Amino acid sequence: MPRPNARITHTHPDGRPVKITFGLMHETGVRGVLVYAIVDHVALDADRWLDHVPLSEVEPLLVC
Numbered sequence: 001m002p003r004p005n006a007r008i009t010h011t012h013p014d015g016r017p018v019k020i021t022f023g024l025m026h027e028t029g030v031r032g033v034l035v036y037a038i039v040d041h042v043a044l045d046a047d048r049w050l051d052h053v054p055l056s057e058v059e060p061l062l063v064c
Contacts, residue, residue: 023051037064 011017018024025033025046033044033055042062049058 019054019056021052021054022046022049025055026051035062037062039064 030046033046035042035044044058
Protein backbone atom coordinates (compact mmCIF):
# COMPACT_ATOMS: atom_id res chain seq x y z
CA MET A 1 0.00 0.00 0.00
CA PRO A 2 1.49 3.41 -0.97
CA ARG A 3 2.25 5.86 1.81
CA PRO A 4 0.47 9.21 1.79
CA ASN A 5 2.65 12.23 1.09
CA ALA A 6 4.20 13.65 4.24
CA ARG A 7 3.09 17.16 5.06
CA ILE A 8 5.99 19.61 5.19
CA THR A 9 5.58 22.71 7.36
CA HIS A 10 8.36 25.28 7.15
CA THR A 11 8.76 27.59 10.13
CA HIS A 12 11.03 30.43 11.25
CA PRO A 13 13.27 29.72 14.28
CA ASP A 14 10.68 31.42 16.52
CA GLY A 15 7.93 29.07 15.28
CA ARG A 16 6.10 31.45 12.92
CA PRO A 17 5.12 29.77 9.65
CA VAL A 18 7.14 30.72 6.58
CA LYS A 19 5.09 32.15 3.72
CA ILE A 20 4.95 29.44 1.11
CA THR A 21 6.80 30.15 -2.12
CA PHE A 22 6.38 28.53 -5.48
CA GLY A 23 9.84 26.99 -4.89
CA LEU A 24 8.58 25.21 -1.76
CA MET A 25 5.57 23.99 -3.73
CA HIS A 26 7.81 22.78 -6.56
CA GLU A 27 9.95 20.85 -4.04
CA THR A 28 6.88 18.88 -2.95
CA GLY A 29 5.84 18.12 -6.52
CA VAL A 30 3.11 20.74 -6.92
CA ARG A 31 2.76 21.78 -10.54
CA GLY A 32 -0.62 23.52 -10.45
CA VAL A 33 -2.79 25.56 -8.11
CA LEU A 34 -6.58 25.59 -8.07
CA VAL A 35 -8.06 28.96 -7.15
CA TYR A 36 -11.70 29.02 -6.12
CA ALA A 37 -13.91 32.11 -6.17
CA ILE A 38 -17.57 32.55 -5.27
CA VAL A 39 -18.83 31.74 -8.75
CA ASP A 40 -16.02 29.96 -10.58
CA HIS A 41 -12.53 28.49 -10.30
CA VAL A 42 -9.35 28.58 -12.35
CA ALA A 43 -6.25 26.39 -12.56
CA LEU A 44 -2.88 28.15 -12.49
CA ASP A 45 0.32 26.64 -13.83
CA ALA A 46 2.66 26.83 -10.81
CA ASP A 47 5.70 26.16 -13.02
CA ARG A 48 5.42 29.61 -14.63
CA TRP A 49 6.23 31.38 -11.34
CA LEU A 50 9.81 31.78 -10.08
CA ASP A 51 10.81 29.79 -7.01
CA HIS A 52 11.36 32.84 -4.77
CA VAL A 53 7.84 34.27 -5.37
CA PRO A 54 5.51 33.80 -2.36
CA LEU A 55 1.97 32.73 -3.14
CA SER A 56 0.80 35.77 -1.12
CA GLU A 57 2.28 38.08 -3.82
CA VAL A 58 0.11 36.46 -6.49
CA GLU A 59 -3.13 36.62 -4.46
CA PRO A 60 -3.87 40.33 -5.27
CA LEU A 61 -3.78 39.46 -8.98
CA LEU A 62 -6.63 37.00 -8.53
CA VAL A 63 -9.79 39.08 -8.69
CA CYS A 64 -13.29 37.61 -8.96
